[in-house]
Amino acid sequence: MSLGIHRLWKDHFVRSLNPGIRLTSATTSSPQSATGQTILDIAGGTGDIALRMLDHATTINRDNATSVIISDINPEMLAEGRKRFATSPYYSTTTTSPNRRVSFLEANAEDLSAIESNSIDLYTVAFGIRNFTHKQVALQEAFRVLKPGGVFACLEFTPRLSNPIMNGIYKRWSFGAIPLIGQVVAADRESYQYLVESIERFPSQAEFAGMIEDAGFIVPGKERGDGGDLEGGWEDLSLGIAAIHKGVKPA
Incomplete structure (x- = not known):
């Protein structure tokens, strides 16, 4: 569908989120830097986005504490993710050097009861939300699990180009x-x-931005109209073949 451009979109998506806590001399001793961020990647069974997130946090922000929960309704997809991470530095199971910065959760995005309210720093979903039966319910669950100030971020195909x-x-x-x-x-x-x-x-860009707002999020750029990347509440990619949507849970 994207002729391979989706890989570039995913890279840009991750860079725009800048996952991890950038460590400086002023932050290395802070409690937050010791725990890192908790990221929830929904419909992310294969681990594609999660791996990019951890690579960015580790190499760009020098953050070795940020972790990702990969959630998917399909156990076969989660099995693929486990295979991918088995050879990564983020899922070591050795007794001498245990390092599990990724975990796997079989769950429906419309019912994340296994995840506590106000516990997630960043919620991501890439090319998955259009398949959800009740998208508004999933958005409300995203709002529930995110901490105040937490970010909802979605990368998805759009029904029409600009x-x-x-x-x-x-x-x-x-x-x-x-x-x-x-x-x-x-x-x-x-x-x-x-x-x-x-x-x-799938809803148009404007319609989906409205749905995110209806779930309780503040949509960056929606009212700004200053020509920024999220002017109107989203960022079109490749003339609008895909778009990035973001929402912030009020602090």
Whole structure:
């Protein structure tokens, strides 16, 4: 669907969040720097985003304490994530040097009862929320588990591009070519057809920003209109093929 550009989007998504607590001489002795951030990555079973988050926290912010809870409703996806992290420096199980900065939770995003209220610093979901049955319920759960001042961040495909002409071309490509490519390359036309249709059903950027607000979040940039990255409440990527949405839980 993204012709491989999704990897660049994910990298940009993580950089925009700057996970971890940057350690300086002034912060190394603080209680927060000792514990790091607690990140919840929803629909993140394969560990793709979580690995990027921990790499950024460790290499950019020199933060070796930030941890990620990877949550997914699909146990097979979580199994893939465990395989990915088994060879990483973040999931060591040796008795001489235990280091578990990642954990795995099988859960529905609409019911995160296993996670305490006001316990998460950063909630992320990448290319997953459009598949949720009750998106508003999931947003309300995100609001509940986040600490005051915590951030909700979503990377997702959008149903329409910002340029009307390019949008028409993109629609024809999506509905005509993508299912055919799925049939030829993966012998799975139905999954690719579902992908296109699920994107088409997803709320527009403005509608989704409104849903985030309705859940109780402050949406950065929504009222600002000063030309910043989140002008209108979201950041379009590649003419709006995908977008980054953020919300902050009031302190």
